[in-house]
Amino acid sequence: MELDELKSKLNLHLETDHLQHTEADIAALLKKKAHSVLSKIRRSLSFELIFSVAFTALLIYVAVASKYQSLRIYAGSFSVIMLLITGVIFFLLKKIKQATGSNLPIRENLQNIVVLMDEFIRRYLQFCFILLPACTIFSASLQLHEKETIVEIDHLFRKISPPKSQKIWVIFLYLTGSFAGLYYLTKWYLKKLYGNFVAQLKDYIRELEETGKE
Amino acid sequence: MPSEKEFVSLLNQHQKIIYKVCNLYMQSYADREDLFQEITLQAWKAFGNFRGDAKFSTWLYRVALNTAITFYRKEKKRIVFSTDEVPELATGPKDPIEIQTKAMYAAIADLSRINKAIVMLYLEDYSYNEISDVVGITPNNIAVKMNRIKVKLREQTQKHLATI
Numbered sequence: 001m002e003l004d005e006l007k008s009k010l011n012l013h014l015e016t017d018h019l020q021h022t023e024a025d026i027a028a029l030l031k032k033k034a035h036s037v038l039s040k041i042r043r044s045l046s047f048e049l050i051f052s053v054a055f056t057a058l059l060i061y062v063a064v065a066s067k068y069q070s071l072r073i074y075a076g077s078f079s080v081i082m083l084l085i086t087g088v089i090f091f092l093l094k095k096i097k098q099a100t101g102s103n104l105p106i107r108e109n110l111q112n113i114v115v116l117m118d119e120f121i122r123r124y125l126q127f128c129f130i131l132l133p134a135c136t137i138f139s140a141s142l143q144l145h146e147k148e149t150i151v152e153i154d155h156l157f158r159k160i161s162p163p164k165s166q167k168i169w170v171i172f173l174y175l176t177g178s179f180a181g182l183y184y185l186t187k188w189y190l191k192k193l194y195g196n197f198v199a200q201l202k203d204y205i206r207e208l209e210e211t212g213k214e
Numbered sequence: 215m216p217s218e219k220e221f222v223s224l225l226n227q228h229q230k231i232i233y234k235v236c237n238l239y240m241q242s243y244a245d246r247e248d249l250f251q252e253i254t255l256q257a258w259k260a261f262g263n264f265r266g267d268a269k270f271s272t273w274l275y276r277v278a279l280n281t282a283i284t285f286y287r288k289e290k291k292r293i294v295f296s297t298d299e300v301p302e303l304a305t306g307p308k309d310p311i312e313i314q315t316k317a318m319y320a321a322i323a324d325l326s327r328i329n330k331a332i333v334m335l336y337l338e339d340y341s342y343n344e345i346s347d348v349v350g351i352t353p354n355n356i357a358v359k360m361n362r363i364k365v366k367l368r369e370q371t372q373k374h375l376a377t378i
Contacts (some may be wrong), residue, residue, distance in 0.1 A: 003367055009315040010322070011337050014234040023226045026254060030218065034255045035248065037286055103260045103273060105350030106331060160342045186234075197286050204283060207328050208351055 012171050037197050038100050038113060040125045041120060045093040053091055056082040057147045070146035074139060081131075088123055092116075117198045121190050134180060221261050224270055225254065236323070238330050239282040249285055256281045273274075279331045313378055314371070321370035326375050329363050336360060359376050 003010075021029075034041075059082055063073035099112050143153075225232075232253050236246040257277045264273050322333055328349075335345045342353040342360070349356065 003318065003336075003364055006311075006315050007337055007339075008317050009311065010319060011234075013319055014232050014237045014334075015338075021226070021250070023222050024227070026222045026225050027218065029251050030222075030258050032251055032255065034259075035252055035255065036281065036284060038284075039255075047280075086273055094223045100256070100259050103263050103276055104280070105276065105348060106280055106283060106328070108351030110284070113284060120275065200286065201284065204326075204328050207326060208349070 034100075034142075036100075037194065038096055041117075041194075042093065042096045042100065045089055045096065045120075049089045049093060051085065052082055052086040056086060067151055068146060068148055070142035071150070074142050077138065078135075079156070081134075085127060092120060092123065095119075107205065110205050110208075113207065114198060114201050117194055117201075121194060124190060125186060128182055129179075132182055133175070136175060136178075217259075219276065221258060225257065225274075228271055228274050231277050234334065235275075235278040235282050239285070239327065245274055249282060252285060253278045253281045272344065272348065274339075275335065279334070279348065283327045283331060317371045317374035317378060318367065320374045321367045324370055325363065327365070329359070330364075332356065332359055333363060333367075368378060 056079050059075045059079035063072050063079055066072050066075065095116055099109075099116055104112060234245075234248055235253065236249045240246040240249050257274060259275050264270070322330065325333065332345060332349060335348060340348075342356045345356045347354040351359075
């Protein structure tokens with residue numbers, strides 16, 4: 001038998017296989033937490049936004065209150081960078097909020113989500129890769145120009161400091177290791193979290209677009 | 215500002231739509247309940263954009279199908295239906311029409327998420343133009359897709375019939 005002949009039977013099947021929810025049940029559901037990937041990203045971005053604002057405030061405080069010039073410059077510069085990062089997070093969060101409240105056709109909705117996810121992953125990777133070398137180089141150059149000794153840091157370095165001849169190798173290995181580690185860890189983490197989902201959505205878009213080409 | 219009471223009342227009247235989508239896309243009771251909750255929440259978030267120029271049922275179908283297609287949790291394996299998981303019909307499986315329905319149900323469950331959405335609207339007697347509005351591809355492409363789906367369903371139903 002064909003699909004058309006079984007329409008009513010199939011409809012009945014799909015309609016009846018459930019428990020009825022009351023209005024009170026539905027109202028209670030509205031208080032619960034959404035579990036879609038976009039909702040998760042939205043929560044994650046909200047957390048990052050709060051953290052960024054708090055961290056920027058801390059950096060500004062250090063930039064104003066520290067007695068060491070190098071720390072003031074470091075904190076001051078990074079408070080500006082953090083402000084930029086906060087702006088990007090805010091922008092992404094706004095776009096995700098718009099996407100979750102929209103009522104687009106399936107194809108457009110999928111394209112929208114893929115664009116947002118790609119943007120989110122790209123920005124996340126950019127921040128990670130720019131910040132690590134920038135922080136290391138910047139802090140090292142400031143450390144060299146600091147006239148006053150920062151006792152706590154000096155004490156720490158003396159404790160872990162390798163012999164002079166090995167110093168350059170330790171720094172080189174530390175930088176390469178951190179950068180490679182961060183690169184692969186971040187890529188692996190993002191792929192594990194969102195990679196499969198994005199790939200699946202791209203397959204759906206391809207499936208929708210293939211019809212016209214064949 | 216949309217009223218929660220109005221939304222709850224409308225959703226209550228149309229909850230069969232959500233259940234149809236949940237039954238088509240999810241295998242277990244727990245998954246269906248999770249998807250029901252997700253669709254309800256997404257519909258509530260989108261309700262502010264509902265202007266009443268479309269039927270509420272069409273609007274709800276769009277939200278529900280969008281949510282079902284993008285519903286993803288990494289701990290869940292890909293949903294694979296088999297004829298064993300299709301609930302028994304009240305009249306018993308001996309009736310040839312019921313056996314055909316059961317096989318067709320299992321064949322629909324094997325379709326991709328996109329094709330399921332198209333079949334769902336087709337079963338609701340939506341025209342190709344209306345399906346096109348929800349899916350976002352041209353009515354011609356919907357017609358082409360629907361023909362292919364029918365062929366696929368015919369083949370798959372035969373396979374499932376052999377196992378019943």
